[in-house]
Amino acid sequence: MLTEYAVLDEQWAVRLPDHLDWHQAATLTCAGLTAWNAVTAAEMPKPGQWVLVIGSGGVALFALQFAKLLGCRVVAVTSRSEKLDRLRALGADLVVSTADMPEWGAAVSEKTGGIDLVVETGGPPTFAQSMIACALYGRIVLLTIQDPKGGTVQIPGAVYQRSLATINRLFVGNRTNLEAMLRAISVHRLKPVIDKVFAFDEVKNAYRYFQQGDVFGKVVVNGA
Known part of the structure; x- marks a missing residue:
């Protein structure tokens, strides 16, 4: 909240997992909860099914961790080749570099037999490839609909005609979802991925x- 002190209603607070510090806990209520609901809301993927995540931001890495927690196999797509090994270390079963393979959807579909759940954080630039990678009756959870470069979604007609994928829009979650996520994090001793921590008086640098x-994970501003 970027403040030294804050007054909260008691219903706005939850007990944190004992194994997390405050920096790690700060990542949970937005990125963590969004990823948790993307993976578990509606129809939860079954163990062994394929989940696809895009990028290495907070939501994508949480989604990777939660999918592995549920016993799923994960494809991680990144534009940065230097992040391939770090994504594998987090548990990704298949890692794709868009720098080496811009049109990655067909290759992912062939290697996996079709993705069961796509956590789509890439927006218009990646949506068509997500559709191509998706299984016939797969699901796409759409978290980003804007392209900072002004691009629009272009889906090949053949893909659109043969796809029966379900597309859902998602907005974070509620207290019940948060408590369920925290229980899972506590049981599995899951730790959020933090890219960098900035001092309180460095907040402008943190935003830049x-x-x-x-980034690889979350950017955190330390308490005053």
Whole structure:
């Protein structure tokens, strides 16, 4: 909240998992909860099914961790080749570099037999490839609909005609979802991925660092 003190209604607070520090806990209520609901809301993927995540931001990495927690197999797509090994270390079963393979959807579909759940954080630039990668009756959870470069979604007609994928729009979650996520995090001792921590008086630098986009996990501002 970028403040030294805050007054909260008691219903706005939940007990944190004992194994997390405050920096890790700060990542949970937005990125963590969004990813949790993307993976578990509606029809939860079954163990062994394929989940696809895009990028290495907070939501994508949480989605990867939660999918592995549920016993799923994960494809991670990144534009940065230097992040391939870090995504594998988090548990990704298949990692794709868009720098090496811009049209990655067909290759992912062939290797996996079709993705069961796509956590679509890439927006218009990646949506068509997500559709191509998706299984016939797969699901796409759409988290980003805007392209900072002004691009629009272009879906090949053949893909559109043969796809029966379900597309859902998602907005974070509620207290019940948050408590369920925290129970899972506690049981599995899951730890959020933090890219960098900034001091309280470095908040402008923190925002600049975050907005440049080349992060791996969450950017945190330390308490005053």
